[in-house]
Amino acid sequence: MSSLLLASNANRKPEAMKEDTADLGFCPLFVDFIILTCVEVDFLCGVTKGLLRMTANKDELAVARRSSTTNPAMPNYTLHYFNGRGRAECMRMMFHMAGVKYMDKRYEFSDWDRCRNDFPCNYLPCLEMDGGMRMPETMAICRYLAREYNFYPKSPMDMFRCDYISDCFYEIMHDYMRYYHWKNGRFRYNMNDYGFGGEGNCSNYDNYMYWRYMNTFNRIMPFMERCLCMRNNGSQWFMGDQMMWCDMMFYCCMENMYRDYPNMFSNYPRMMGLYNRFSSHPKICSYLKSRCNTMW
Template sequence: MPNYTLYYFNGRGRAEILRMMFAAAAVKYMDKRFEFNEWDKYRKDMPCMCVPVLEMDGGMRMPETMAIARYLAREYGFYPKNSMDMMRCDYIADCFYEIMHDYMRYYHWKNGRFRFGKDGMMGSDMGGNDCNYDNYMQWRYMNTFNRVMPFMERTLSMRNGGSNFFMGDQMMWCDMMCYCCMENPMMENQSMFSNYPKLMSLYKRVSAHPKISTYLKSRSNTNW
């Protein structure tokens, strides 16, 4: 079994699905976290200047959250076995990732971390321009949320009436994606979820999973 190092900011964000899978599988790994002001130091050594990145023994570094997640899900038994069920699990995970993707862009923008500047990647906001990009970012996130969530509530109901997990009796990686996607929005505004009682129950069910609940109690406490 290879030794893994996971590189990410000191936050849950896109990396938390990977940390949760390691926890649920009881696999040890190096959880390498850094602050935003250290990013310049790490950035150029990451495959496509992005994190999370998973590094293996040999030093090989793999990018792309969802590709890493799929790999860990295969390795640790969080993927269904047949091709149709795999597709179902995939689109559920992708649906939640769509929300997370737009949420993360909104969240970091709002907090001034990644800004549109003349000189590229990070820079100051466009000087002298009254653009309220925050509004756009928030609209984008809310639009995706409102488009995806009703479908996820219906999809959950289709197996065991929605009283277990998305794929049935077993917790799969799509259930953990649901948890990770809902976590920050739940802290910010729980009323957004009042139309999605089955998803709220699933959220609690995932957090009550023996390995996950132990992990949640012991993990670093961060705002995002």
């Protein structure tokens, strides 16, 4: 009976409960005990509800924090470059490997004089982000994307190693691209500015560009072969068992040169193995089949 009384009177005022229990013939002490118990039950119910609300709010906050950490707002990218692989191909590979959508904006050489002033340093490639922010410089863009999409090692020493490998291959690519475009009549300069005695001596500059490219290639490649052998005897990737952006830079640097002069790589068997292993990687293979086919 006392439990029924507690349940029915949990929300009633103490004065009303005293009158009702007095009418039922209960002694005053027992009535006070019942009233006190009802008040305590009501208090505990309120505390319990408050704790449940606090727990629910904390859970909601934790979920919101996790979602903001694991799902940050993805910026919208536009990659500006000429209609070729060249210096931008490593960036395109990283976008593809990371599954990131971007706009691949390409320019013909005939368009360049008209739009060169639209870009920082009058330079391509250029990565455009939300709000019209444009980032120049090939290696700065590559490093940004590598950090953003986990193609960079974690330790400082491994970062250092990945950087110098990438920079070495980019040095070869830089000299090759200058030679390639010069011999094909693009970006030719006034010969008097370079001490070659006018436009009639372009062949002298052609020879210089080729010499410079080959000198850079022969200076760097033996060291790169040794670097590859430092991890797993050169049987996997430059950084060991995981592909990093230095492997992508290696492939992009070598691709045109290998097509033009395959015998140049006969002294570098480990890198030839890496070249074939890279192109056979499932994600890279799908990218190579679906990308735009260009001469360079």
